[in-house]
Amino acid sequence: MTMMSxxxxxxxxxxxxxxxxxxxxxxxxxxxxGGVFGQYKGLADEFGHxxxxxxxxxxxxxxxxxxxxxxxxxxxxxxMRFSDFALCAVDELVNQAAKARYMFGGQTKVPMVVREPIxxxxxxxxxxxxxxxxxxxxxxxxxxxxxxxxxxxxxxxxASIRCDDPVxxxxxxxxxxxxxxxxxxxxxxxxxxxxHLRSGGDATVVTWSAMTHVCRQACxxxxxxxxxxxxxxxRTLWPxxxxxxxxxxxxxGRLLVVHEAVAVGGFxxxxxxxxxxxxxxxxxxxxxxxxxxxxxxxxxxxxxDLARVTEQHxxxxxxxxx
Amino acid sequence: MSSxxxxxAPLQAVPRNLDVDRFLRHHLTMRxxxxxxETAVSSxxxxxxxxxxxxxxxxxxxxxxxxxxxxxxxxxxxxxxGHGHTLAKGASPExxxxxxxxxxxxxxxxxxxxxxxxxxxxxxxxxxxxxxANINIAAGAAHAIKLLGQDRLTVCIFGDGAxxxxxxxxxxxxxxxxxxxxxxxxxxxxxxxxxxxxxxxxGGGPADRAASLGLAAETVDGNDIAAVxxxxxxxxxxxxxxxxxxxxxxxxxRLTGHTAVDPAAYRPDGEADAEWLNDPIGRCEALxxxxxVDAARLQAQSDRAxxxxxxxxxxxxDAPWPADAKAFEDxxxxxxxxxxxxxxxxxx
Numbered sequence: 281m282t283m284m285s286x287x288x289x290x291x292x293x294x295x296x297x298x299x300x301x302x303x304x305x306x307x308x309x310x311x312x313x314g315g316v317f318g319q320y321k322g323l324a325d326e327f328g329h330x331x332x333x334x335x336x337x338x339x340x341x342x343x344x345x346x347x348x349x350x351x352x353x354x355x356x357x358x359x360m361r362f363s364d365f366a367l368c369a370v371d372e373l374v375n376q377a378a379k380a381r382y383m384f385g386g387q388t389k390v391p392m393v394v395r396e397p398i399x400x401x402x403x404x405x406x407x408x409x410x411x412x413x414x415x416x417x418x419x420x421x422x423x424x425x426x427x428x429x430x431x432x433x434x435x436x437x438x439a440s441i442r443c444d445d446p447v448x449x450x451x452x453x454x455x456x457x458x459x460x461x462x463x464x465x466x467x468x469x470x471x472x473x474x475x476h477l478r479s480g481g482d483a484t485v486v487t488w489s490a491m492t493h494v495c496r497q498a499c500x501x502x503x504x505x506x507x508x509x510x511x512x513x514x515r516t517l518w519p520x521x522x523x524x525x526x527x528x529x530x531x532x533g534r535l536l537v538v539h540e541a542v543a544v545g546g547f548x549x550x551x552x553x554x555x556x557x558x559x560x561x562x563x564x565x566x567x568x569x570x571x572x573x574x575x576x577x578x579x580x581x582x583x584x585d586l587a588r589v590t591e592q593h594x595x596x597x598x599x600x601x602x
Numbered sequence: 603m604s605s606x607x608x609x610x611a612p613l614q615a616v617p618r619n620l621d622v623d624r625f626l627r628h629h630l631t632m633r634x635x636x637x638x639x640e641t642a643v644s645s646x647x648x649x650x651x652x653x654x655x656x657x658x659x660x661x662x663x664x665x666x667x668x669x670x671x672x673x674x675x676x677x678x679x680x681x682x683x684g685h686g687h688t689l690a691k692g693a694s695p696e697x698x699x700x701x702x703x704x705x706x707x708x709x710x711x712x713x714x715x716x717x718x719x720x721x722x723x724x725x726x727x728x729x730x731x732x733x734x735a736n737i738n739i740a741a742g743a744a745h746a747i748k749l750l751g752q753d754r755l756t757v758c759i760f761g762d763g764a765x766x767x768x769x770x771x772x773x774x775x776x777x778x779x780x781x782x783x784x785x786x787x788x789x790x791x792x793x794x795x796x797x798x799x800x801x802x803x804x805g806g807g808p809a810d811r812a813a814s815l816g817l818a819a820e821t822v823d824g825n826d827i828a829a830v831x832x833x834x835x836x837x838x839x840x841x842x843x844x845x846x847x848x849x850x851x852x853x854x855x856r857l858t859g860h861t862a863v864d865p866a867a868y869r870p871d872g873e874a875d876a877e878w879l880n881d882p883i884g885r886c887e888a889l890x891x892x893x894x895v896d897a898a899r900l901q902a903q904s905d906r907a908x909x910x911x912x913x914x915x916x917x918x919x920d921a922p923w924p925a926d927a928k929a930f931e932d933x934x935x936x937x938x939x940x941x942x943x944x945x946x947x948x949x950x
Binding site: 335388423 | 677679708709710711712713714718720721722727728730731732735737738739740741742743744745746747749750756768769772773775776779780931932933934935936937
């Protein structure tokens, strides 16, 4: 184990996979100087500027070129800088990357990782703060990953690079400096497996990405009141760990889903609907969701904060389920 | 509209020392494309072709002259109007017809149809249902060729409508700054769906735009197979020798509507009739005739192409539908829904 940041963990994952497989390369804006968040720092020195490619500000071509390069047998890592900018490349991701294997009848796969930093961070406002993970879970062909810890950011990024499907890999901008123990192992993590963070019989709490940390604090506070929550970080949103969640709800009879994204049409709705369909007879209370109100993210900190789900919201919601 | 070839086609300047065998091959390719598409159009009327098809009737010289000069392992990206390119690159007309009919044994197992025909075995990495989308993909394919140090090139064919989409700028700029082995070919049939492209396009045209990004660009009469052949070879050779990306503007005319069911009533009266006199197949036949090829030989090639497509049609008609389970295959490795567990409305 080594203590390192979420940023360093990702950097190490890319470096290890590039050493392991010379078909892996990365392309995006400013990567040669380390990337906008420093997550590629030093990689161009080791791997050169052909494999850590500085591109023009051409999101559609970054994504589209990766599709072509993946079909030719390379394994590109696409850096979109902010997930909001990936919207300039939706055709290339949704119509091309996600569809090529299927519509060409299995003649090709499109192994590429699309890194899209998400989330509310330091007054970044409406075009640099979104969490649009639910959109991508809706698209057949895509895998969607949203790691919450340094350990997962290493293990799951490695797994995503080794995956033959196009993976939308959403790191949270507020987590870059988060430090924790990270395995020194070269092993890839398991995509599609939730992280069971704490055990309890009074309610199931399901979350992912940065909200994992807020939920953990809330669950600790609730434990002081004698309410023990069963907490899951999904880590992967497609495929998501339905079995872990449903088995927990069958024990607790109560479900709260928490995410930073807008609540309406968020992935929490999918989790809630699935639990409603498959665990109805186990439920002792209505399923609850917590997400952002349906407003763009503001610049002014007091207004930005109004879009956040807080520890208090989570505690109130779990208490309300009892 | 008639598909008969007019023998009144204007004679172009007759090149000396014409490689007759070479142009007989181009002629056969064009005849094969024409027969394929005429059969596809009539099969749509029969209800055998299920979705939209976009014929390239009148544009066959671009396909033959460009794709017919590519090496077997060169990479091709095409468009929604891509039957001709795909055939000229070497795909099987039978597998293509099965694909248009949505049958088992189609190039994509019946899951793609006309707009998504691909045949990776012949280096054809896909038609595309989105105008201009293949430009960025082609840049990436060429980028991979460079990264992998391979000795081959990419050809990306798109229509005149694509020059007004963002990928035209992004992909050409990308290819130039990374110095990639790709030949971009704008196959200009003068219509963006049902709108005259010139009426919605600013500036000096596709070649001017490409030249502004530093690509060597040339405009050629796309109905003159000899001209397309010569210019395509020159530019393919240059790209292959490491000259970086190049651009070819091939000016032709779409003799049909946008799709097989579009009567193209928006065209001025007489426009298409006049253009039939400029049919690239008629011009090719006139060229070969001027070089001593007799009419019987040309007719034999035409018959051979027709017979081949009749066989493709019959095989496609006789082929079964794909098995239902195929709908669930090749979605993705992780998180794919198995056919066996599918129940309509089960929320998955």
